[in-house]
Structures are given as C-alpha cells and as structure tokens.
Amino acid sequence: MIDEERARRALEGVRHPESGRSIIELGMVKDISVEGGKVRFTLALPFLDVPVRDQLVRDAKKAVEDLEGVEGVEVDVREMTQRERAYFFSAQEGATPEGRANDIRHVVAVMSGKGGVGKSLVSGLLALALRERGFGVGLLDADITGPSIPKMFFRRPKRPQGSHDGILPVESEKGIKIMSINLLLEREDEAVIWRGPLISSAIKQFWRDVLWGKLDYLIVDLPPGTSDASLTVMQAVPLSGVVLVTSPQELAGMVVRKAARMAQRMGTPMLGLVENMSYAICPKCGAEIDVFGPSRAGEIAKLFGIPLLGRIPLDPKISELCDGGRIEEYPLERSAPIAEALVKRVSD
Amino acid sequence: MIDEERARRALEGVRHPESGRSIIELGMVKDISVEGGKVRFTLALPFLDVPVRDQLVRDAKKAVEDLEGVEGVEVDVREMTQRERAYFFSAQEGATPEGRANDIRHVVAVMSGKGGVGKSLVSGLLALALRERGFGVGLLDADITGPSIPKMFFRRPKRPQGSHDGILPVESEKGIKIMSINLLLEREDEAVIWRGPLISSAIKQFWRDVLWGKLDYLIVDLPPGTSDASLTVMQAVPLSGVVLVTSPQELAGMVVRKAARMAQRMGTPMLGLVENMSYAICPKCGAEIDVFGPSRAGEIAKLFGIPLLGRIPLDPKISELCDGGRIEEYPLERSAPIAEALVKRVSD
Missing domain, CATH: 3.40.50.300 (P-loop containing nucleotide triphosphate hydrolases)
Known part of the structure; x- marks a missing residue:
C-alpha cells in the first residue's frame, strides 16, 4: 500500500540537478497527500521559471509513479515564499557532505x-x-x-x-x-x-x-x-x-x-x-x-x-x-x- | 456620483508594496471607464507573474469599491509593453524619464x-x-x-x-x-x-x-x-x-x-x-x-x-x-x- 511516508522516501531520491541535493532536503516538496492509490504533492521552486523546472517535475513524478500501488500522481507547482527561498539557497550551499574526497x-x-x-x-x-x-x-x-x-x-x-x-x-x-x-x-x-x-x-x-x-x-x-x-x-x-x-x-x-x-x-x-x-x-x-x-x-x-x-x-x-x-x-x-x-x- | 476622475484619485492612494509609490505614478493604471455605478479599469503589470499581483489587484479594487456610489468594480490585468515597463522601472526608482530634455x-x-x-x-x-x-x-x-x-x-x-x-x-x-x-x-x-x-x-x-x-x-x-x-x-x-x-x-x-x-x-x-x-x-x-x-x-x-x-x-x-x-x-x-x-x- 502507498502512503505519505513511502512517497516522501521516494522523493528523497530525487536530486536537484544544480546542487545534486535531494529535493526533500532542499525543502522543495510540500503537502504530500494520498487518497486510495492517488498521490498528490506540491513542488515549490525558487522561481517559477527556473530552467530545471520541467526536469524536476518529471523526475519527481516518475519517482512516485514507480512505487508499487500508485495509480496516479498529480504535481502542483508553485513559487517559494521569501522564507522558503532563503532556506533553499542556504541548504543548497550547505556544509560539504561527509566523505567528499576532492x-x-x-x-x-x-x-x-x-x-x-x-x-x-x-x-x-x-x-x-x-x-x-x-x-x-x-x-x-x-x-x-x-x-x-x-x-x-x-x-x-x-x-x-x-x-x-x-x-x-x-x-x-x-x-x-x-x-x-x-x-x-x-x-x-x-x-x-x-x-x-x-x-x-x-x-x-x-x-x-x-x-x-x-x-x-x-x-x-x-x-x-x-x-x-x-x-x-x-x-x-x-x-x-x-x-x-x-x-x-x-x-x-x-x-x-x-x-x-x-x-x-x-x-x-x-x-x-x-x-x-x-x-x-x-x-x-x-x-x-x-x-x-x-x-x-x-x-x-x-x-x-x-x-x-x-x-x-x-x-x-x-x-x-x-x-x-x-x-x-x-x-x-x-x-x-x-x-x-x-x-x-x-x-x- | 462616481466618475473617472474620482476613481483615478482613489487609485492614486494605492501604493506598490515594493517601492511605496502610487500605482498611478508608476503608470500601472490604464483605461478607467465608468458606466452607471460600475467602474472598470486595467492594471498593467511589468510581468504577468509578479509576486505582488494578487495584492495589487485586491488593493486597487478595494480603493475604488470604497467610494460612494460605486456598485461594482472590474479589474482587467495585462502585461506592460516594453515602453511601459521601462517607464515603470525608472519611475519606481524615483527618476522621471520623460522629464529630461532627451x-x-x-x-x-x-x-x-x-x-x-x-x-x-x-x-x-x-x-x-x-x-x-x-x-x-x-x-x-x-x-x-x-x-x-x-x-x-x-x-x-x-x-x-x-x-x-x-x-x-x-x-x-x-x-x-x-x-x-x-x-x-x-x-x-x-x-x-x-x-x-x-x-x-x-x-x-x-x-x-x-x-x-x-x-x-x-x-x-x-x-x-x-x-x-x-x-x-x-x-x-x-x-x-x-x-x-x-x-x-x-x-x-x-x-x-x-x-x-x-x-x-x-x-x-x-x-x-x-x-x-x-x-x-x-x-x-x-x-x-x-x-x-x-x-x-x-x-x-x-x-x-x-x-x-x-x-x-x-x-x-x-x-x-x-x-x-x-x-x-x-x-x-x-x-x-x-x-x-x-x-x-x-x-x-
């Protein structure tokens, strides 16, 4: 059975192409809801016309669609609030992940x-x-x-x-x-x-x-x-x-x-x-x-x-x-x- | 009785939340018309998806609705032309682009x-x-x-x-x-x-x-x-x-x-x-x-x-x-x- 938590975990695997960070970690996913086999969530973008918009929507949708028991996925897109945007940019630039070996x-x-x-x-x-x-x-x-x-x-x-x-x-x-x-x-x-x-x-x-x-x-x-x-x-x-x-x-x-x-x-x-x-x-x-x-x-x-x-x-x-x-x-x-x-x- | 001039004066009191300047001064209000108690005007926005859009429409509508004799207000929204936009941005910064002898x-x-x-x-x-x-x-x-x-x-x-x-x-x-x-x-x-x-x-x-x-x-x-x-x-x-x-x-x-x-x-x-x-x-x-x-x-x-x-x-x-x-x-x-x-x- 599909539930909010499983959808969230699947979305954790979706990475923002610019930073390589998870869209969950970047605070981009809001309001996940599940009704029957139908999943709906909101993707908040820093700006509505970011170049990666279509790619992100597609990737996020696919990640959930691939889960067992999912019959349909609806993605709403909106622009971030000022506060969300600030969080996004700092998370994007956040501490270098452990294990980096440059x-x-x-x-x-x-x-x-x-x-x-x-x-x-x-x-x-x-x-x-x-x-x-x-x-x-x-x-x-x-x-x-x-x-x-x-x-x-x-x-x-x-x-x-x-x-x-x-x-x-x-x-x-x-x-x-x-x-x-x-x-x-x-x-x-x-x-x-x-x-x-x-x-x-x-x-x-x-x-x-x-x-x-x-x-x-x-x-x-x-x-x-x-x-x-x-x-x-x-x-x-x-x-x-x-x-x-x-x-x-x-x-x-x-x-x-x-x-x-x-x-x-x-x-x-x-x-x-x-x-x-x-x-x-x-x-x-x-x-x-x-x-x-x-x-x-x-x-x-x-x-x-x-x-x-x-x-x-x-x-x-x-x-x-x-x-x-x-x-x-x-x-x-x-x-x-x-x-x-x-x-x-x-x-x- | 309501007329174009009174509506215009009321709209002069509506300020753009970012610059604090009047939306009339910024050249955002176009085509005010009055028929009976019904007022209609166009709000021209620099870009259609500006974040303050809803607030501006609401404020402008309310300013006119509050006038005596007004029975209804209709606001059309459109995007500015290139020329209007240039005027808007310079007016927002306090310059009077047309004031100079250029x-x-x-x-x-x-x-x-x-x-x-x-x-x-x-x-x-x-x-x-x-x-x-x-x-x-x-x-x-x-x-x-x-x-x-x-x-x-x-x-x-x-x-x-x-x-x-x-x-x-x-x-x-x-x-x-x-x-x-x-x-x-x-x-x-x-x-x-x-x-x-x-x-x-x-x-x-x-x-x-x-x-x-x-x-x-x-x-x-x-x-x-x-x-x-x-x-x-x-x-x-x-x-x-x-x-x-x-x-x-x-x-x-x-x-x-x-x-x-x-x-x-x-x-x-x-x-x-x-x-x-x-x-x-x-x-x-x-x-x-x-x-x-x-x-x-x-x-x-x-x-x-x-x-x-x-x-x-x-x-x-x-x-x-x-x-x-x-x-x-x-x-x-x-x-x-x-x-x-x-x-x-x-x-x-």
Missing part, C-alpha cells in the same frame, strides 16, 4: 576579460595537453551564460550523474572530467537569464559540490569581463594562478590588460599569456595572414612581467573540430609546449 | 550573447551608416567591464563634459554622440571590478543622466552574456528592439540562440541578424577563406523568423582602423545596406 593539486583559471579571443579553446587545449602527459585533469566551465566547453568535447549531449554525495562530472573520451551549466540544461541553447548572485552561487557549486576526486590540474574557463564570475572564482577558489588569453587586436589587448590589472589587484598570480588567432593560413596559397593585425603579445607579457606561453593560429580545422565536439582530435603540436611551460610555472 | 525616437540594442563576434563593430558601423543618412545618432556602450567603443572612435583619449543637468556625451568626428565607461576612467586599461548591481546602475545612469538631446537612433552596445547588463537594458530602456550579431562558428550560433531566447522571454522585438567574420579575403591571392566554417546565419534567422540584415567579412583593414580610432574612415558599402534594412524594420 583532492586537487593545481587550479588554473583561463581569463581574458575580452570575449571571443579563445579562452575556451585555450582551456580545452591546455586540459588536453596536460591529460596527454598523464595528469588527472578536470575542466570547470565558469561561463554560465555562454558555456562553450560541452560543445567542444562532446558529439552528443551528455548528462552528469548525481550520486548521494554530489554531482559527478562527465568524462571526455580521453578522460578529462568536465562540468558545465550546459550539461544540466534541457537544451543547449536555453538562455540562463540570471543576475550576478545566482551566477556566483552556480560557480561555487561547481567548485564545492562536484565530485572531482583526485586531480593534478583543474582548469577553470572564465567568462569575459571582470565582474561576478571572475570575482567569485578569484575569491572562492584557491587558484594557483591565471593564464591570460589575448588576440593580436589592440582592442583585445586593452581589455586583456584590464583582466591582468584585476588579477594584480586580487593578488592572483599570473602564470603566463597565450596569443590566439595570431594569424591565419591561406588554404590556397599557404600565406600567413595577419587577420587581426600584427602580434602585440610580447608587449603585454613584458608589461606585466609574465612569460608568453605560446601562440595559436586561426585555423579553420580548429573551428570545425570544436563545432563537432571533436577537439580531442586536434594535434597537440601547438598546445603541448604551452602546457609544458605552464607545468613548469606552477611547479616553480 | 528626445530619442528609436533605441536599438546590439546583442549576441557570445563575446568577440563583433557586437561593437556592428554597433559602430550601424551608428556610422545611420549618421551618414543624416540621422541624429547616439552610441551607448553598455559593456562596462570590456568597453570597446572609445578605442574604435577616438585617436586620443576624450573626456565627457559635465553640465548642471547631467553628463554631455562625447562627439565623434562625424557627429555621433558617444558614452562609455572608458571615457570616464583615468586610463583606458583600468579594470572595473564591479558586481552586477553596480554594472546595472552605471548603465541606467548612461541612459538617464546623459544629455543625449534629440536623437533619431540610440544604438546600445551590449556586453556578452544574458546576465545583469542585458537584463537591465531590456527592463529599463524602452527598446525598439535588438539586432543580433553572430559569427559562422556553430559554437557562436548556439550562444546567439540563447540571446534570442532571452529576447523572446523578455518580450523584446528582434529586428534582425548580422553575421560578422563571415569570411576572410586572402590579401595575396584574393581567395575567400571560411576561417570560422560555413555560414549558419540563414538557419538562425529562419529559426527565429527574423531577417538576415547582412554579412560582414573578416577584414584586416577593419581591425587596423578600429585599433587606430579611425572606424569612421571605413567605407560604408557593407554596412549601409544593413542600416537601411534596420531603418525599414523600425519604421514598420
């Missing part, structure tokens, strides 16, 4: 200030080159509104598994552990319309509540800008340092200098500079074309007293592989020396 | 979600092409942490003048009125390390406290992402609509679709799509190179039912002019048709 030696954030200069590409290639050298490598996509990492690494959408202790990252073919908001969305092009505090708490959860396990390197791919996401990573994550990414455009250089000044102000070590889109190679005649003008990476590196770790050309092949979820097939000749220089820097 | 016909935001696809370039070229057609044009740089506009338009640093009434924008050589955080910083590469609320308030000031004067078009250059800056512009500025900018990379396309979904959710009209970096031209052999892969702009435009306004190639000449503060020297052949299509769209 052991991460070096955390390196990849930053540029400017968008579209190739932070994600550099993050991905670095992770790959480090993995190729035999290191345990994780990749945390801290770009919540414009995440690029999953598209680069996976041909088909992947979903992280929740476990009792937290969320398990998704593993790439070569064994890089990856976490990104886009692994949690129903559709890859769903918009995440969040103000700063929610962005920050998502990043903190990716850091604290993901079961990274034992890693030599965790690469953090930062979004553009020197606002919430960068601030949160620099404040809440024990960084070994940042790798700055620039392009030859003086305009990009100016914004990258802003990022470097932020790192200085926050006391975060700068490990080096990578110049992306340094030049293009004409597939017809082989000419090297300075599509974004002459390199200025040397100047910037000198200005901040950091090494120029390497230069990466604008290569249609990279775009193609990244768009196809096949970045791991890209030859390492260009990124291996960068990774090597980085390893040297962090072990100094 | 007289701006069309506000167009340039958005992409993704960084580095050329929002600022498109904003600049659009402003220029509109100016060339004889319009009064302003350019508001809403990218607070990575502002690009001043570098594109000015060879030397410029400073806006303050006046008794507000800040005067800086004028470009061709007479485009420009405001950007970088015009206010001591050094162009100073970092602006602000969390969301400060970002939002800076943007609101650029909108409200800058003496734009009389403009036909104000172009707003948005930063990447669907967080604070985009939210603030969509909520607080009466947009005619957004122009979306993409690049041929599928990865960019995915993030641009997020931006489009945000515009849909916020009820902001989409005016069209521009594809930047569509191809590069080899300066040696003249070949057109798909550096970022084949164009996908047509697909995206179709998906959202918006026109493809135009395509702009990756041209070393543009980079050079932008880096040198000489964007106004770039020939208009590629941007003029885009501006023309835009003018047609907003005047439809």
Whole structure:
C-alpha cells in the first residue's frame, strides 16, 4: 500500500540537478497527500521559471509513479515564499557532505576579460595537453551564460550523474572530467537569464559540490569581463594562478590588460599569456595572414612581467573540430609546449 | 456620483508594496471607464507573474469599491509593453524619464550573447551608416567591464563634459554622440571590478543622466552574456528592439540562440541578424577563406523568423582602423545596406 511516508522516501531520491541535493532536503516538496492509490504533492521552486523546472517535475513524478500501488500522481507547482527561498539557497550551499574526497593539486583559471579571443579553446587545449602527459585533469566551465566547453568535447549531449554525495562530472573520451551549466540544461541553447548572485552561487557549486576526486590540474574557463564570475572564482577558489588569453587586436589587448590589472589587484598570480588567432593560413596559397593585425603579445607579457606561453593560429580545422565536439582530435603540436611551460610555472 | 476622475484619485492612494509609490505614478493604471455605478479599469503589470499581483489587484479594487456610489468594480490585468515597463522601472526608482530634455525616437540594442563576434563593430558601423543618412545618432556602450567603443572612435583619449543637468556625451568626428565607461576612467586599461548591481546602475545612469538631446537612433552596445547588463537594458530602456550579431562558428550560433531566447522571454522585438567574420579575403591571392566554417546565419534567422540584415567579412583593414580610432574612415558599402534594412524594420 502507498502512503505519505513511502512517497516522501521516494522523493528523497530525487536530486536537484544544480546542487545534486535531494529535493526533500532542499525543502522543495510540500503537502504530500494520498487518497486510495492517488498521490498528490506540491513542488515549490525558487522561481517559477527556473530552467530545471520541467526536469524536476518529471523526475519527481516518475519517482512516485514507480512505487508499487500508485495509480496516479498529480504535481502542483508553485513559487517559494521569501522564507522558503532563503532556506533553499542556504541548504543548497550547505556544509560539504561527509566523505567528499576532492583532492586537487593545481587550479588554473583561463581569463581574458575580452570575449571571443579563445579562452575556451585555450582551456580545452591546455586540459588536453596536460591529460596527454598523464595528469588527472578536470575542466570547470565558469561561463554560465555562454558555456562553450560541452560543445567542444562532446558529439552528443551528455548528462552528469548525481550520486548521494554530489554531482559527478562527465568524462571526455580521453578522460578529462568536465562540468558545465550546459550539461544540466534541457537544451543547449536555453538562455540562463540570471543576475550576478545566482551566477556566483552556480560557480561555487561547481567548485564545492562536484565530485572531482583526485586531480593534478583543474582548469577553470572564465567568462569575459571582470565582474561576478571572475570575482567569485578569484575569491572562492584557491587558484594557483591565471593564464591570460589575448588576440593580436589592440582592442583585445586593452581589455586583456584590464583582466591582468584585476588579477594584480586580487593578488592572483599570473602564470603566463597565450596569443590566439595570431594569424591565419591561406588554404590556397599557404600565406600567413595577419587577420587581426600584427602580434602585440610580447608587449603585454613584458608589461606585466609574465612569460608568453605560446601562440595559436586561426585555423579553420580548429573551428570545425570544436563545432563537432571533436577537439580531442586536434594535434597537440601547438598546445603541448604551452602546457609544458605552464607545468613548469606552477611547479616553480 | 462616481466618475473617472474620482476613481483615478482613489487609485492614486494605492501604493506598490515594493517601492511605496502610487500605482498611478508608476503608470500601472490604464483605461478607467465608468458606466452607471460600475467602474472598470486595467492594471498593467511589468510581468504577468509578479509576486505582488494578487495584492495589487485586491488593493486597487478595494480603493475604488470604497467610494460612494460605486456598485461594482472590474479589474482587467495585462502585461506592460516594453515602453511601459521601462517607464515603470525608472519611475519606481524615483527618476522621471520623460522629464529630461532627451528626445530619442528609436533605441536599438546590439546583442549576441557570445563575446568577440563583433557586437561593437556592428554597433559602430550601424551608428556610422545611420549618421551618414543624416540621422541624429547616439552610441551607448553598455559593456562596462570590456568597453570597446572609445578605442574604435577616438585617436586620443576624450573626456565627457559635465553640465548642471547631467553628463554631455562625447562627439565623434562625424557627429555621433558617444558614452562609455572608458571615457570616464583615468586610463583606458583600468579594470572595473564591479558586481552586477553596480554594472546595472552605471548603465541606467548612461541612459538617464546623459544629455543625449534629440536623437533619431540610440544604438546600445551590449556586453556578452544574458546576465545583469542585458537584463537591465531590456527592463529599463524602452527598446525598439535588438539586432543580433553572430559569427559562422556553430559554437557562436548556439550562444546567439540563447540571446534570442532571452529576447523572446523578455518580450523584446528582434529586428534582425548580422553575421560578422563571415569570411576572410586572402590579401595575396584574393581567395575567400571560411576561417570560422560555413555560414549558419540563414538557419538562425529562419529559426527565429527574423531577417538576415547582412554579412560582414573578416577584414584586416577593419581591425587596423578600429585599433587606430579611425572606424569612421571605413567605407560604408557593407554596412549601409544593413542600416537601411534596420531603418525599414523600425519604421514598420
């Protein structure tokens, strides 16, 4: 026979995809009632239009439907009160569950200030080159509104598994552990319309509540800008340092200098500079074309007293592989020396 | 006897619980009509599902019901238009948006979600092409942490003048009125390390406290992402609509679709799509190179039912002019048709 207590226990197994915590523990389930074989309960959401809404309703419904003796399940959805919401957010960020065994030696954030200069590409290639050298490598996509990492690494959408202790990252073919908001969305092009505090708490959860396990390197791919996401990573994550990414455009250089000044102000070590889109190679005649003008990476590196770790050309092949979820097939000749220089820097 | 004026005065006494301001002052009451003793009016809400909805309807209804001679009150509820919403949000903060001498016909935001696809370039070229057609044009740089506009338009640093009434924008050589955080910083590469609320308030000031004067078009250059800056512009500025900018990379396309979904959710009209970096031209052999892969702009435009306004190639000449503060020297052949299509769209 089905009763309230059994329904509640089944719902305890349903995890919020963002924190991996039970929806019962988060105070999301209200007013469970059972009449005959019919179960009815209310799902309280922090905001009515949270992206995980449909998924949560479906998961919760299914958990109860699967119980023996259940003939029908009705789920009412409502928005949390202010008080419930506060409880929800603190429970979500609550004490790290016992038994967590994250052991991460070096955390390196990849930053540029400017968008579209190739932070994600550099993050991905670095992770790959480090993995190729035999290191345990994780990749945390801290770009919540414009995440690029999953598209680069996976041909088909992947979903992280929740476990009792937290969320398990998704593993790439070569064994890089990856976490990104886009692994949690129903559709890859769903918009995440969040103000700063929610962005920050998502990043903190990716850091604290993901079961990274034992890693030599965790690469953090930062979004553009020197606002919430960068601030949160620099404040809440024990960084070994940042790798700055620039392009030859003086305009990009100016914004990258802003990022470097932020790192200085926050006391975060700068490990080096990578110049992306340094030049293009004409597939017809082989000419090297300075599509974004002459390199200025040397100047910037000198200005901040950091090494120029390497230069990466604008290569249609990279775009193609990244768009196809096949970045791991890209030859390492260009990124291996960068990774090597980085390893040297962090072990100094 | 009850009449419209008495009903209006009674409703003036109803306060919005969040700001304490009168719902009349906030522009929430529309179409008051009286027939016999029956009063009917519309309550316009910024969003249909605001938490205070029921309370507002109840309070407003009661205020009128209590009047002598009233036999019945009917309240219709609807969502505000983009323009009404912008008025509401600025009135809530105590500003009188229409009080200033600004007289701006069309506000167009340039958005992409993704960084580095050329929002600022498109904003600049659009402003220029509109100016060339004889319009009064302003350019508001809403990218607070990575502002690009001043570098594109000015060879030397410029400073806006303050006046008794507000800040005067800086004028470009061709007479485009420009405001950007970088015009206010001591050094162009100073970092602006602000969390969301400060970002939002800076943007609101650029909108409200800058003496734009009389403009036909104000172009707003948005930063990447669907967080604070985009939210603030969509909520607080009466947009005619957004122009979306993409690049041929599928990865960019995915993030641009997020931006489009945000515009849909916020009820902001989409005016069209521009594809930047569509191809590069080899300066040696003249070949057109798909550096970022084949164009996908047509697909995206179709998906959202918006026109493809135009395509702009990756041209070393543009980079050079932008880096040198000489964007106004770039020939208009590629941007003029885009501006023309835009003018047609907003005047439809």
